[in-house]
Amino acid sequence: MNFNGSIDFRPKLVSALKNYSADKFKNDLVAGIVVGIVALPLAIAFGIASGVSPTVGLITAIIGGFIVSAAGGCTVQIGGPTGAFIVIVYNIIASFGLEGLAVATFMAGLILVALGFFRLGTVIKFIPYPIVVGFTAGIALTIFSTQINDFFGLGLKNVPSEFIPKWGAYISNFGNIDWVTLCVGLAALAIIIVTPKVSRRLPGALIAIIIVTAVVAVVPGISVETIGDRFGSLSTDIPQPHGFELNMATINRLLPSAFTIAILGAIESLLSATVADGVTGTRTNSNTELIGQGMANIIVPFFGGIPVTGAIARTMTNITNGGRTPVAGVVHAIVLFLIFLFLMPLINLIPMACLAAVLIVVSYNMSGWRTIRSIFHNPKSDISVLAVTFLLTVIFDLTIAIEMGLLLAVILFLRRVMENTEIKAYSGQLDIDEGSEMAHHEVLDVNPGVEVYEIDGPFFFGVATKFDELMRSSMGRKPLVRIIRMRKVPFIDSTGIHNLETLIKSSQEEGIHVVLSGVKENVRTALVNAGINRLIGEDHICSHITKAVEMANRIAPASSTVSAANA
Template sequence: MLAGLQLQHLRRDFISGITVGIVAIPLGMAFAMASGVKPEYGIYTTIIAGLIVSLLGGSRFQIAGPTGAFIPILLAVVLQYGYENLLIAGFMAGTFLVLMSFLRIGNLVHYIPRSVTIGFTTGIAVIIFTGQLGNLFGLNGMAQKQYFHENMLEFFQHLPTLNLYSLGIASIGIVSIVLIPKIAPRVPVLLVALLLPTFVSILFFPSQLDTIGTVFGGISQSLPTFHLPNITWTKINQLWGPAFAIASLGAIESLLSAVVADGMTKEKHHSNRELFGQGIANMITPLFGGIPATGAIARTATNIKSGAATRLSGVIHSIFVLLTLLLFAPYASHIPLAAMAPILMYVAWNMSQIKTFKALLKRKNSDSLVLVVTFLLTVFVNLTVAIPIGLLLAVLSFVKKKSELLQLQQEESFQQKSLDDNWSIHYKIFTIKGPLFFGTAQTFEQAIAHKLAGNPKTLIIDMTDVSLIDATGEEKFTIFVTTAQQNGYTILIAGLPNWGIELFQQSGLFDQLGMDAFFSDVDHAKQVVLEAS
């Protein structure tokens, strides 16, 4: 599992593992709290899922853990079903991911349109960002709601309870995030943005702010214990929808993260192995109280930039987070929630891909429509609705674009003057270009109908440039041929590729027309017609 490990790699993996571990600790706690659960559950997830994915995943440099993309789904599950059922949903999501790996559908994730991924990613970013406004301003009595508009209404209703101490502490975090990368780019900015405001609050106004300790009761300084969730058929029936949404989003994000790692390292990940590793991680993590996890793009990139050489860097990252939990957990209770808010807002801003969103929006085409619909549904409804509808719109857009590629035109007719000065038309040639499938079948049927009127009774159909024929297209073409034959026409097929001939053989159309009706090219078909006339 740690193939390729050499002594000279150990130092690089050690440094990168600790570096990404430092980044992962505040993120793990922040993502857990934003998901409506205790911060230590995010730490448990970072440790367990990070270790398993590093050993079993399909990318050598993948760092897994809780991510911002999961926050809306997990929070909705917690609010509707409770934390215990979130563990069941996470376990089921892991099962789905393992099934996906065995079904070898890892590569299919890459076919999700960019307009859909940018739409729901930006929508998630908006939810995360606005979800931290309460902690940023230190508002009292705000309740977490399932829907965006409900949370915004809560925010404005409680705005009069503004806590200037919280706003001041959050401002220190924001300034740290903005300035530290410019002054000291090698310093772990998120850790400083967490610790500096915390020290200031402890020194100057320790009792004026909500902290992890006052809200969540502190963080346990112990290893997570094994606990088997009470899984029943009723709960499976309730949770399969959210579980599948978690699995789908986890698959998308983990494979996108692996693709980013490939681009940075010039290596190639194994998609189905990655899904398997993610699945096992999400099946085991809930047994120790952890929340769903996936490959984290920012942490994976940090791992690579820090010099990671092998999978050992991810293992060291998990061990480092575990040791930090055992040694320093009690001190985490003093962290103000206002210090966590800028970190999550920073993550939301980075994942929003606002420049790409604006660029797609300016196109004012079907991609823009898919983008906006996916974004709005993500923000105002949820991901389980946004992604399927976004994909459906993208498919319909694709079908429409493909249907416009079909061309049907009369290329040529041959006329000959007889001894009595009458012209006789021996044949007409019609050319079909493009795909003949369910999206273009109706266009073909309407365009070809009037072609059967009049003479001649021999039609040469040039299918050299037909790129696709599906079952619907084959059915419409068969109907056309049958109708033409019933009206006394002779149909000749020219230039049909071998795959098309095999299709017509399987459907029976080849036997209906007869072997003599198929020609390698149009010239051959014309010659046979003229010789027979």
């Protein structure tokens, strides 16, 4: 993490075009067309599941996908609406309306740009994996739950948004199943499952939509709800940019949701980019990628769009079909735009049960049940984080799940650090090479009036309290010198400095010298800034333990007795 220097914004499209060729364009063109076709049913389905119209889903994929490819830091990333946002978008619309969604998405874009400007792209990758798995599985179950009504044709008009009441409504209305709708959904589901076994290059969702829509339209007697029935005739007019009200009251209400969108978008896009890098051998500029994602989310709301992020399934489709530069992503956006202009009337004919089947498969793929099974062999703390994040996502909402999951992960991490940070006390003799693999260890004689304490790990607030308790427990023995060995302290925080300062002052009041040994440069800088060097004396901060012991032995010569300090 580096807050200094110029802004780390270097779009991959710019560098890709410097040595571009006809062969590269041919590969990108083919890949872009295929990805555009694959993205069509997903954009429509994600739009509808999020509580907006299919048109909004397409507009988001067109504008967001174009900006992510043009301004992002990954060579093959495909951006657009994704299943991960369905839950949060639906809840925002339910609570704050479409304008509230626009404000939250815009603010999330600003947060993403800020993360990129402050070079925090690499930090986002360190979000604990159990949290990612937990909320992804929770989102998958929630998406699956939202599709039951359309898949079974229950005909419910006002389905509760909460998970438990929703399933209560489903169970009480399962006697109203429309068997024709269910058969249409099952047929679409079967096609989606079977298609990859025939050819992995064929987009199963699109094949299912084409076949099932054609059969429903041609065969007489099949009457099921379609997109046109629910949303009316879809417009092919390009949406005009429009503004929205932004004030402090709105910001305060929507900031938690905006934060959730930003963090979720950052995690998903950078995970997608990391997977893509592993396949293509390229290297994503994480900070540029976040800025590109942020720009997409800043612009999309002005056209009525929903949040945008990198989509791993579409990105892998791009790679599989030969895409190697951001031009493929730009082509994908153009293909969707042409479909939007010329084929929207046909989209009206798609059965809702067919889209429900598409999203059921998406939710299954998102669930990561194999990963969850493997995590259950990990430490209990990982299982706890996963379980809490999953349950909070399903029962409450994603905002609470991410916040509480991060908090729990931080607490468990601090506990692990405290458990692994050792504070050892020595007297009499000191093996200065203890813990090393050296064949011959140097042993120093420590005079009776000297005690040595070694801190092995970061000296932050939790460890500072642990060290303070150890020192208090040894206050009954009052040595003439206390050596604090800090060779293995990588950093010290304000609490550690405060506790160290308190120890030095209380020791000096009792006539006890405190000597610091092996202080690293960054830790020494922190101590100097806090004035510890003036308090303890520059000569009492030694570069090596041998110098510290020599000084301590001079202060407390072997002929003196410890009782002199207790007099």
